[in-house]
Amino acid sequence: MIKESFFKELRAKIQSNFEEGGSHAFDHTERVYNLSLKLSKNKKVDLDVIKASALLHDIARLKEDNNEIECHAEHGSKMAEEILKEMNFPEEKIKQVIYSIKVHRHSKKIKAETKEAEILQDADRLEALGAITIARMFSTGGKINMPLYKPEIPFGKVHEGYHMDSTIHAFHAKILKLTPETFNTKEAKKIAKERYRFVEEFLDQFLKEWKGEL
Numbered sequence: 617m618i619k620e621s622f623f624k625e626l627r628a629k630i631q632s633n634f635e636e637g638g639s640h641a642f643d644h645t646e647r648v649y650n651l652s653l654k655l656s657k658n659k660k661v662d663l664d665v666i667k668a669s670a671l672l673h674d675i676a677r678l679k680e681d682n683n684e685i686e687c688h689a690e691h692g693s694k695m696a697e698e699i700l701k702e703m704n705f706p707e708e709k710i711k712q713v714i715y716s717i718k719v720h721r722h723s724k725k726i727k728a729e730t731k732e733a734e735i736l737q738d739a740d741r742l743e744a745l746g747a748i749t750i751a752r753m754f755s756t757g758g759k760i761n762m763p764l765y766k767p768e769i770p771f772g773k774v775h776e777g778y779h780m781d782s783t784i785h786a787f788h789a790k791i792l793k794l795t796p797e798t799f800n801t802k803e804a805k806k807i808a809k810e811r812y813r814f815v816e817e818f819l820d821q822f823l824k825e826w827k828g829e830l
């Protein structure tokens with residue numbers, strides 16, 4: 617097992633690739649890292665691969681947000697390979713990290729073929745459910761000046777690309793699609809259930825307040 621000091625060094629090395637604030641600042645990566653370790657408990661998985669994949673999975677996210685690249689999963693796997701090679705991370709583990717990062721993206725719906733990749737997918741998808749997700753959604757919405765809600769537009773209307781009518785519409789288009797049974801591991805399904813219920817409750821109360829019913 618690789619020493620903790622390696623991952624400390626890796627963290628320091630990659631900081632500049634992340635935005636200061638917003639939904640994909642480094643705190644998102646830290647939560648994915650912690651969730652990945654939690655989901656790895658009592659499982660025969662390579663923790664070095666789990667840790668490196670979690671820390672590096674969104675390394676190219678800012679580039680994608682700035683329209684410099686097309687897919688942060690694809691490009692991020694290449695950046696991860698370079699960084700890990702430079703730090704002498706074992707060759708066979710690098711291959712696994714590349715794979716996990718390539719398939720992590722939930723909008724692409726790729727079936728993960730390794731336990732480590734399944735865990736990264738689950739941890740990253742759990743980050744899209746729950747109280748922090750609600751905060752992240754409105755933070756992103758605020759950044760692009762998106763309305764909180766547009767009651768005149770029905771849910772489920774499909775748009776080209778990333779356009780959403782309001783942040784509440786984005787919950788319907790993205791977050792509510794992450795139903796607990798779509799997670800890979802038993803442990804993640806359980807956490808997802810709790811977090812999904814919380815989001816539903818929030819949306820329910822939001823609409824009641826909007827209509828002046830509560």
Ligand code: FE
Nearest residue numbers: 648673674740
């Ligand atoms: Fe992520």
